[in-house]
Amino acid sequence: MKKEKAVIVGIRDRYDSEWEVNENMKELRLLSNSAGIEVLEQIVHENRQINPKYYIGKGKAESLAEISTQNGLDCVIFDIELNPSQARNLEKLIGKKIIDRTGLILDIFAKNARTREAKTQVELAQLEYLMPRLTRYWTHLSRQEGGVGIGLRGPGETQLEVDRRSIKKRIKKLSEKLKKIEKIRQTGSKKRKDLFKAAF
Structure with a gap:
């Protein structure tokens, strides 16, 4: 590459x-x-x-x-x-x-990132970083298609709106996923502590 x-x-x-x-x-x-x-x-x-x-x-x-x-x-x-x-x-x-x-x-x-939790955390951070910066990735489209005039919407703007919705949904999904991973980790940690106590 x-x-x-x-x-x-x-x-x-x-x-x-x-x-x-x-x-x-x-x-x-x-x-x-x-x-x-x-x-x-x-x-x-x-x-x-x-x-x-x-x-x-x-x-x-x-x-x-x-x-x-x-x-x-x-x-x-x-x-x-x-x-x-x-x-x-x-x-x-x-x-x-x-x-x-x-x-x-x-x-x-x-x-x-190697673990599922680390990958999820990084992707969430990247999307939150990208969200306010997203507009610049579509400026070349509006130029190619003649821009966005009064009463008109260029393909770049339409795609931008779609992407923003997709990213918002993905951020919500990743946030929920992280909460579940954290809950599973805490449950596993509690079980290990209980086993340790039982051993004594």
């Missing part, structure tokens, strides 16, 4: 030392490798003020778009947590998949 190629992006504010930033970038590179992503570029941005739209400045985001295109990269990984709006705006401007630190860690957890 072909590995995704990425640029990792660190953010340094006025309170961060050079050592802290370097350590964070080393960790982000290791996390990316653990997720099966090949890191080809590394950039650290000095960020004195948070841009509400992109988190970083628009000029810096445009620079990332140029670097990503020139190097044939698949995604841009940020060493911060982006809110859904920022992730959507960055993806639209850069034209590549945007991954923040939380999304990257959840992906690693999913790959390493």
Whole structure:
């Protein structure tokens, strides 16, 4: 399977030392490798003020778009947590998949989950993380189909609504499943304690 190629992006504010930033970038590179992503570029941005739209400045985001295109990269990984709006705006401007630190860690957890309980917990966390970010995965459809006009609904929007309903149902089902698993585990634990007491 072909590995995704990425640029990792660190953010340094006025309170961060050079050592802290370097350590964070080393960790982000290791996390990316653990997720099966090949890191080809590394950039650290000095960020004195948070841009509400992109988190970083628009000029810096445009620079990332140029670097990503020139190097044939698949995604841009940020060493911060982006809110859904920022992730959507960055993806639209850069034209590549945007991954923040939380999304990257959840992906690693999913790959390493072994037990039924762990797999359920990770899937639930991923869906809860994805829910507010879902809109950006369908923006390309509305562009391809001419967008959504007044009194009209594009296929992307229709699919988005379907997906949101499906995810809500899945979240509810997983939450109920976790409660059952927890109950079974507690019952089993109580039985083992009772057996232990009986042995004495």
